[in-house]
Amino acid sequence: VSSSASDNPVDRFEAFHALLEQADVDGLGGFFRDSHPALIADALETVEWDQRPALWELIEVEQKGEVLLQLHGEVRQQLIALSSEKELLRALQNLQMDELADLDAELPISVVDAMVQAMDEQSRRRYDAVRSWPDDTAGGLMDVDAAVVRSDVTLRSVIRYLRQLRTRESGLPEHLDSLIVVDRENRYLGMLMLSDLVSLDPETAVSEVMLQTIEAIPVDTASGRITRLFQDQDLISAPVVGSSGELLGRITIDDVVDVLRDSAEREVMSRAGLSERTDIFAPILTSASRRAIWLGVNLVNALIAAWVIGLFRDSIDKVVALAIFMPVVASMGGVAGTQTLTLVARGLALEQVHRSNAVRLLIREIVQGLMNGLFWALVVALIAVLWTGDMRLGVVFGVALVINLLTGAMAGTLVPLVLQRIGIDPALAGGVVLIAATDVVGFVSFLGLATLFVL
Amino acid sequence: VSSSASDNPVDRFEAFHALLEQADVDGLGGFFRDSHPALIADALETVEWDQRPALWELIEVEQKGEVLLQLHGEVRQQLIALSSEKELLRALQNLQMDELADLDAELPISVVDAMVQAMDEQSRRRYDAVRSWPDDTAGGLMDVDAAVVRSDVTLRSVIRYLRQLRTRESGLPEHLDSLIVVDRENRYLGMLMLSDLVSLDPETAVSEVMLQTIEAIPVDTASGRITRLFQDQDLISAPVVGSSGELLGRITIDDVVDVLRDSAEREVMSRAGLSERTDIFAPILTSASRRAIWLGVNLVNALIAAWVIGLFRDSIDKVVALAIFMPVVASMGGVAGTQTLTLVARGLALEQVHRSNAVRLLIREIVQGLMNGLFWALVVALIAVLWTGDMRLGVVFGVALVINLLTGAMAGTLVPLVLQRIGIDPALAGGVVLIAATDVVGFVSFLGLATLFVL
Numbered sequence: 001v002s003s004s005a006s007d008n009p010v011d012r013f014e015a016f017h018a019l020l021e022q023a024d025v026d027g028l029g030g031f032f033r034d035s036h037p038a039l040i041a042d043a044l045e046t047v048e049w050d051q052r053p054a055l056w057e058l059i060e061v062e063q064k065g066e067v068l069l070q071l072h073g074e075v076r077q078q079l080i081a082l083s084s085e086k087e088l089l090r091a092l093q094n095l096q097m098d099e100l101a102d103l104d105a106e107l108p109i110s111v112v113d114a115m116v117q118a119m120d121e122q123s124r125r126r127y128d129a130v131r132s133w134p135d136d137t138a139g140g141l142m143d144v145d146a147a148v149v150r151s152d153v154t155l156r157s158v159i160r161y162l163r164q165l166r167t168r169e170s171g172l173p174e175h176l177d178s179l180i181v182v183d184r185e186n187r188y189l190g191m192l193m194l195s196d197l198v199s200l201d202p203e204t205a206v207s208e209v210m211l212q213t214i215e216a217i218p219v220d221t222a223s224g225r226i227t228r229l230f231q232d233q234d235l236i237s238a239p240v241v242g243s244s245g246e247l248l249g250r251i252t253i254d255d256v257v258d259v260l261r262d263s264a265e266r267e268v269m270s271r272a273g274l275s276e277r278t279d280i281f282a283p284i285l286t287s288a289s290r291r292a293i294w295l296g297v298n299l300v301n302a303l304i305a306a307w308v309i310g311l312f313r314d315s316i317d318k319v320v321a322l323a324i325f326m327p328v329v330a331s332m333g334g335v336a337g338t339q340t341l342t343l344v345a346r347g348l349a350l351e352q353v354h355r356s357n358a359v360r361l362l363i364r365e366i367v368q369g370l371m372n373g374l375f376w377a378l379v380v381a382l383i384a385v386l387w388t389g390d391m392r393l394g395v396v397f398g399v400a401l402v403i404n405l406l407t408g409a410m411a412g413t414l415v416p417l418v419l420q421r422i423g424i425d426p427a428l429a430g431g432v433v434l435i436a437a438t439d440v441v442g443f444v445s446f447l448g449l450a451t452l453f454v455l
Numbered sequence: 456v457s458s459s460a461s462d463n464p465v466d467r468f469e470a471f472h473a474l475l476e477q478a479d480v481d482g483l484g485g486f487f488r489d490s491h492p493a494l495i496a497d498a499l500e501t502v503e504w505d506q507r508p509a510l511w512e513l514i515e516v517e518q519k520g521e522v523l524l525q526l527h528g529e530v531r532q533q534l535i536a537l538s539s540e541k542e543l544l545r546a547l548q549n550l551q552m553d554e555l556a557d558l559d560a561e562l563p564i565s566v567v568d569a570m571v572q573a574m575d576e577q578s579r580r581r582y583d584a585v586r587s588w589p590d591d592t593a594g595g596l597m598d599v600d601a602a603v604v605r606s607d608v609t610l611r612s613v614i615r616y617l618r619q620l621r622t623r624e625s626g627l628p629e630h631l632d633s634l635i636v637v638d639r640e641n642r643y644l645g646m647l648m649l650s651d652l653v654s655l656d657p658e659t660a661v662s663e664v665m666l667q668t669i670e671a672i673p674v675d676t677a678s679g680r681i682t683r684l685f686q687d688q689d690l691i692s693a694p695v696v697g698s699s700g701e702l703l704g705r706i707t708i709d710d711v712v713d714v715l716r717d718s719a720e721r722e723v724m725s726r727a728g729l730s731e732r733t734d735i736f737a738p739i740l741t742s743a744s745r746r747a748i749w750l751g752v753n754l755v756n757a758l759i760a761a762w763v764i765g766l767f768r769d770s771i772d773k774v775v776a777l778a779i780f781m782p783v784v785a786s787m788g789g790v791a792g793t794q795t796l797t798l799v800a801r802g803l804a805l806e807q808v809h810r811s812n813a814v815r816l817l818i819r820e821i822v823q824g825l826m827n828g829l830f831w832a833l834v835v836a837l838i839a840v841l842w843t844g845d846m847r848l849g850v851v852f853g854v855a856l857v858i859n860l861l862t863g864a865m866a867g868t869l870v871p872l873v874l875q876r877i878g879i880d881p882a883l884a885g886g887v888v889l890i891a892a893t894d895v896v897g898f899v900s901f902l903g904l905a906t907l908f909v910l
Contacts, residue, residue: 009683009806010809013806013809013811014809014810017809017812018811036687038688039687045807046802046807047812159653163655166654172650172654174689175691177630177632177691193631194631194632194650195617195627195631195649197653198614198649198653199618199620199621200618200621228464228493230712231493231712231716232492232494232525234629234709236632236691236708253691253708253709253712254689254691257708257711258686260712260716261715264718264722265801267719267723268719268722268723268726268797268801269801271726271797272796272798273790273794274798280798280802280816281819284819284822284823285826287823288823288826288827291791291794291823292827292831294790294794295787295790295791295860296831298786298790299787299831299835301786302782302783302787303838305786306779306780309778309779309782310779313776313778313779316775317775320771320772321768323764323768323771323777323778324764325761326778327757327760327764327782327785328754328760330782331753331760332750332753332754335728335749335750335753336750338727339749341727342724342727342729343729347501347735350497351465351468351497352501354465354469354472355469356469356473357472357501357502361735364739364742367739367743368739368743368746371740371743372743372747372750375747376747376750376751383758405750439782
């Protein structure tokens with residue numbers, strides 16, 4: 001129970017890899033038996049894909065349900081495909097209703113059918129309720145096994161009800177810090193905190209002590225807004241209601257934490273053209289061909305820029321210094337644009353950027369681009385003049401830099417706004433579009449101005 | 456209480472900006488009175504810095520403490536600086552101990568002193584306990600007002616104790632879903648769930664029903680590992696212990712959610728050289744000069760690349776097509792390297808990449824880089840031959856591309872590993888170092904090979 005060196009995940013992890021190196025089957029079996037499903041999932045995700053089938057055999061079937069739940073994307077799919085239908089049914093027996101609903105899209109249909117058949121009438125209804133909503137809405141995130149009480153009863157009868165509930169097969173819901181209070185028509189009224197339930201006079205009526213400050217979440221609310229509601233109001237659980245205020249279920253904070261982690265990973269990964277569901281130890285041909293797509297997209301970008309440069313080949317032929325300075329103009333615009341894009345995309349995700357302040361933000365970014373453009377234009381112009389001795393080249397270099405920093409500011413503001421409006425994730429496509437813009441404008445402005453004024 | 460259109464944060468937000476536009480002081484005051492502190496904080500963060508002093512005046516002092524808590528970085532500092540010492544003391548009166556500890560680094564020392572003086576002996580001791588640990592460790596995150604019970608008492612006496620606690624000035628701790636069970640020496644033994652407390656026979660001893668599966672968190676555990684512990688084990692709260700197992704406090708999931716959000720923001724922002732604490736509506740000269748630093752860092756990068764190109768000016772002078780294709784080689788290496796860097800940095804953050812599998816990962820990335828290099832080398836070589844009719848140029852283009860994709864793969868793996876080893880955040884500096892490497896190698900390999908074989 002106490003924390004020794006061997007509880008340290010990093011040490012446990014190194015121990016696992018040592019056992020694997022020695023192909024110590026007994027040792028690995030023992031490691032899995034003694035480990036939390038999250039650590040087992042971590043271990044499975046960090047070995048080569050072709051080592052996983054043998055390891056999966058060593059894990060006890062009772063643990064496999066929890067392990068599948070902790071695994072991500074492709075690794076989960078691989079191990080589901082490795083398991084027999086019978087094994088899956090046994091592994092999934094101990095999972096909660098909302099946990100099953102998280103997995104079921106990836107399970108074989110025959111397994112899902114068998115699971116649903118084994119449920120009693122009430123469970124089946126609950127299960128269907130959760131599945132009928134998209135995963136990224138309140139309906140998809142909610143649990144339907146919420147403990148509900150009526151407002152006109154006393155605390156004593158609530159306690160009696162909880163004692164009965166505990167003796168039933170389903171038992172008490174997980175993460176129970178509060179009960180949801182409804183009226184006779186099952187409409188949400190407030191929350192009864194367990195800490196109030198245990199510490200107040202049992203003869204008090206629920207309606208007198210229930211908390212009314214927690215607002216119900218409409219069932220079609222997007223997951224991004226739900227995470228912010230939980231953060232802002234420090235919620236542990238919140239009720240989910242339908243369009244006429246009827247109680248449908250309950251969202252608990254562990255679901256919210258999962259959404260938060262997944263969306264943070266998605267954002268970081270998608271900026272590099274990667275998916276957060278990707279198995280980093282997938283068969284190497286699979287991994288390589290996935291990367292190829294992103295490289296192809298960026299090659300098109302780079303070839304467009306090359307084509308633009310090609311339009312000015314005669315100018316470069318005459319003044320070779322143009323070839324030396326042109327990447328500087330292009331890359332500085334890209335860097336400035338990426339900064340603006342990151343700020344605006346974050347503002348959009350947090351719902352801090354709207355119609356009412358988008359124009360103000362655009363103006364701010366343009367002014368900043370102009371100020372930084374003028375400052376760095378002086379610097380690069382000076383460098384170019386000292387380097388080449390050509391005053392006109394320095395001026396053209398500086399002016400092109402100002403133009404491209406302004407382009408970066410404008411593209412960095414407008415690209416995410418437009419992408420969001422047409423329903424494309426700015427984090428994935430924003431960078432590519434932005435760099436295309438700053439590359440083309442950078443090369444055209446520098447080479448074009450040079451052609452007009454230097455040659 | 457029910458959810459109408461006006462509860463939608465976006466609509467509320469637009470309403471706020473409309474009131475601001477009309478300079479409707481009464482309307483704005485009403486908006487603040489009816490709004491949750493989180494929404495007020497959002498509103499304050501999305502107006503120009505010079506509009507904030509007037510708005511701050513319109514917020515009631517009782518709300519200001521909660522609003523300060525919800526604000527981020529610089530905006531929080533601005534509004535603290537705008538408030539008188541007396542006003543701050545009143546505003547902070549209603550905050551919890553751990554909330555105060557979050558704020559105190561930014562408060563004037565005189566205010567902190569006055570706050571500490573006003574505390575009773577016990578509160579002062581608790582407050583000092585939290586402040587003595589760094590913010591990003593278990594000690595810095597924990598609450599010290601944990602409700603603690605001994606294992607040898609009955610549930611009935613626990614309930615009696617909670618009733619007493621509730622009548623005291625401090626009241627019951629927030630987010631109480633469980634009580635921490637300790638032995639006579641205050642060493643952690645297990646958790647007593649409130650749902651068990653209300654639904655089990657009151658004559659049962661705590662030791663019989665306490666949950667022993669939740670492991671205590673050592674007080675010096677880093678926040679990143681704590682967030683993973685909470686996620687993996689679906690915890691709501693967990694005990695924090697010192698080196699000899701003695702109970703020091705309790706971490707609740709709302710603190711964990713804040714850590715998770717902050718680190719996700721930091722990661723996304725720092726990749727663009729931005730700080731997540733930055734006020735996006737700061738005075739424009741301040742904003743612009745901050746961006747200037749990042750542009751300067753990248754200008755150095757771009758000038759190094761320009762200098763490398765300059766070494767080959769005679770070659771470009773002879774074959775102008777080199778100037779057209781060289782940016783393609785450089786940018787493809789940067790894209791491939793960024794993908795690898797993102798994957799490895801994520802693996803490091805999740806503690807999935809270690810000594811035991813880092814070499815395997817490096818080999819995988821190199822093999823993938825080679826496979827993609829060969830494939831895209833064929834494509835670009837073909838394009839170059841069709842475009843210029845020069846077979847040797849096509850071959851050089853392709854070979855340089857293979858070299859630079861391999862460089863990207865190696866730099867993308869090694870740069871984050873080395874940066875982490877020497878204690879620099881890979882998310883901030885990784886991209887700059889990587890692009891410097893792929894730019895230089897890209898230009899040198901392409902222009903160098905061309906100088907040797909094409910001229």
